Amino acid sequence: MKKYSVFSLIKNAFNKHQDWDVAWRDPEPKKEYDAIIIGGGGHGLATAYYLAKEYEIKNIAILEKGWIGGGNIGRNTTILRSNYMHDANNLFYDHGMQMWKDLSQELNYNVMYSPRGILNLAHSDAQLNAYSRRGNSMRLNGIEASLLGREEVRKIIPFADFTDNARFPIFGGLMQSIGGTARHDAVAWGYARAADDLGVDIIQHCEVTGFDIVNGSVQGVQTSRGFIKTNKIGLCVAGSTSILAEKLNMSLPIESHVLQACVSEPVKPLLDGVVTFGAGHFYCSQSDKGEMVMGGDLDGYNSYAQRGNLPTIQHVLTEGVALFPNLSRLKMLRSWGGIMDMSMDGSPIIDKTHIEGVYLNCGWCYGGFKATPVSGLTFAHTIATGEPHKLNAPFKLDRFHTGHLIDEKGLGTKTWIS
Amino acid sequence: MLEIKCPYCGRRSQNEFSYGGDATVKRPKLNKDISDGEWDEFIYYRKNPRGIHLELWHHTSGCRQWFKVKRDTSTHEIVKTFMIEEESQ
Ligand SMILES: Cc1cc2nc3c(=O)[nH]c(=O)nc-3n(C[C@H](O)[C@H](O)[C@H](O)COP(=O)(O)OP(=O)(O)OC[C@H]3O[C@@H](n4cnc5c(N)ncnc54)[C@H](O)[C@@H]3O)c2cc1C
Ligand SMILES: [Zn+2]
Numbered sequence: 460m461k462k463y464s465v466f467s468l469i470k471n472a473f474n475k476h477q478d479w480d481v482a483w484r485d486p487e488p489k490k491e492y493d494a495i496i497i498g499g500g501g502h503g504l505a506t507a508y509y510l511a512k513e514y515e516i517k518n519i520a521i522l523e524k525g526w527i528g529g530g531n532i533g534r535n536t537t538i539l540r541s542n543y544m545h546d547a548n549n550l551f552y553d554h555g556m557q558m559w560k561d562l563s564q565e566l567n568y569n570v571m572y573s574p575r576g577i578l579n580l581a582h583s584d585a586q587l588n589a590y591s592r593r594g595n596s597m598r599l600n601g602i603e604a605s606l607l608g609r610e611e612v613r614k615i616i617p618f619a620d621f622t623d624n625a626r627f628p629i630f631g632g633l634m635q636s637i638g639g640t641a642r643h644d645a646v647a648w649g650y651a652r653a654a655d656d657l658g659v660d661i662i663q664h665c666e667v668t669g670f671d672i673v674n675g676s677v678q679g680v681q682t683s684r685g686f687i688k689t690n691k692i693g694l695c696v697a698g699s700t701s702i703l704a705e706k707l708n709m710s711l712p713i714e715s716h717v718l719q720a721c722v723s724e725p726v727k728p729l730l731d732g733v734v735t736f737g738a739g740h741f742y743c744s745q746s747d748k749g750e751m752v753m754g755g756d757l758d759g760y761n762s763y764a765q766r767g768n769l770p771t772i773q774h775v776l777t778e779g780v781a782l783f784p785n786l787s788r789l790k791m792l793r794s795w796g797g798i799m800d801m802s803m804d805g806s807p808i809i810d811k812t813h814i815e816g817v818y819l820n821c822g823w824c825y826g827g828f829k830a831t832p833v834s835g836l837t838f839a840h841t842i843a844t845g846e847p848h849k850l851n852a853p854f855k856l857d858r859f860h861t862g863h864l865i866d867e868k869g870l871g872t873k874t875w876i877s
Numbered sequence: 878m879l880e881i882k883c884p885y886c887g888r889r890s891q892n893e894f895s896y897g898g899d900a901t902v903k904r905p906k907l908n909k910d911i912s913d914g915e916w917d918e919f920i921y922y923r924k925n926p927r928g929i930h931l932e933l934w935h936h937t938s939g940c941r942q943w944f945k946v947k948r949d950t951s952t953h954e955i956v957k958t959f960m961i962e963e964e965s966q
Pocket of ligand 2: 883884885886887936939940941942
């Protein structure tokens with residue numbers, strides 16, 4: 460791999476950028492691999508990268524039915540945070556936050572990591588109390604958090620509705636200043652290029668259609684490009700997890716739901732960090748291009764359609780305008796949807812399965828982008844050693860049997876309400 | 878926008894309804910031994926099909942009846958709706 464640097468940029472400028480190497484190869488699938496990762500989203504790519512880099516498994520393939528970056532990794536709103544309440548989530552996601560800091564150097568690819576702060580707004584005393592409890596829980600785990608009053612919030616977002624007419628007055632908020640954003644496509648491409656450089660075969664347009672299981676252990680996968688032999692499989696297919704699990708005779712505590720987001724026309728710098736509205740489900744940040752990036756609720760019924768309906772967008776934007784009245788004059792540029800693997804307690808699953816050699820990574824709900832590096836690292840550990848890393852040990856599949864749920868919001872099993 | 882045919886009120890906009898999840902989930906029978914596995918299945922495990930899904934909807938801003946909807950989760954097409962006690966074949 461030729462290193463990207465300011466010198467390579469200058470050098471290539473002289474020949475009009477015609478001679479850049481391809482970022483990753485387009486190999487034919489081999490007959491056999493030491494490990495196969497299914498799904499070329501963020502988690503699959505990161506898993507393969509850390510398997511090759513940290514765990515010395517070199518003969519690896521990623522099988523992707525579409526193209527790299529076509530799934531949720533290219534559809535999310537890029538928010539990074541570790542502002543959780545439960546220890547398991549706090550420690551896991553915060554390890555991820557530390558990894559983001561030097562991911563660009565690690566991958567030699569600018570992922571545009573931008574720790575611009577995430578501010579969760581509170582609209583009542585009770586909500587502010589709940590945020591102070593959450594902030595304390597974060598600080599007990601060594602994660603920086605601060606509770607802001609109304610006037611401190613006003614300094615950060617003076618254009619929010621601070622009038623006496625505000626439907627949901629702002630009481631204050633919880634700030635995690637190392638929260639922020641990164642460029643989602645760059646994360647996918649960066650991991651793909653770095654994994655390819657370590658010899659990982661990235662095989663696009665190759666759908667896994669079945670598994671060869673003999674005496675309870677996996678022997679290979681059937682794909683749209685033929686049978687491929689392997690003894691280790693990592694499932695990283697996000698919203699499609701239940702479809703593949705069914706082929707393994709597994710039923711899972713997962714439902715697939717569509718989540719939408721939208722962006723406005725670009726405007727001059729307005730919003731520095733990420734802000735979430737506390738009286739409903741609306742959040743917003745501004746992209747480097749100037750677009751306001753906005754999202755909120757799931758559409759609210761099982762879906763594999765990768766597109767949603769207008770009522771949800773309308774609902775989310777109504778909340779947006781209640782918070783930031785000046786959004787009302789912006790035109791929306793586009794909206795899109797992605798399929799979320801909603802778990803029954805809102806937390807992920809990274810574990811082995813009852814089938815020898817089959818490993819599971821799913822249940823990311825709408826928050827898996829920020830976990831891309833740490834999920835890749837801990838899943839690679841689980842696959843390579845057959846045992847969970849200490850960070851993903853709580854995210855067991857059998858917690859739904861033993862009762863050790865990690866339910867941040869206490870919403871229960873109505874996954875579509877969250 | 879979905880247009881859902883409430884079996885009692887007829888076709889109405891999606892905005893009037895709320896979702897109630899998979900309608901095929903069965904609570905374990907009362908007055909018999911129930912294994913932990915059966916509880917797990919009932920509470921947490923879902924078929925989550927891509928394709929035809931039988932699900933519960935509530936006409937929240939209408940007649941307030943619960944009913945069943947047969948819908949395709951990959952196209953959002955609603956095939957048919959049923960009253961709650963109706964056979965949904
Ligand atoms: C609108 C929206 C906003 C979001 N906002 C945020 C956010 O702000 N912060 C955050 O942290 N998270 C966010 N998320 C969630 C985050 O995007 C996901 O949790 C995460 O990307 C999922 O992991 P992934 O990248 O591996 O998934 P994906 O990119 O979806 O990868 C799964 C891949 O598996 C492939 N696949 C499926 N079936 C097969 C098969 N049979 N054979 C081969 N390949 C297969 C798919 O084609 C896909 O490419 C958001 C998601 C959406 C949709
Ligand atoms: Zn009705």
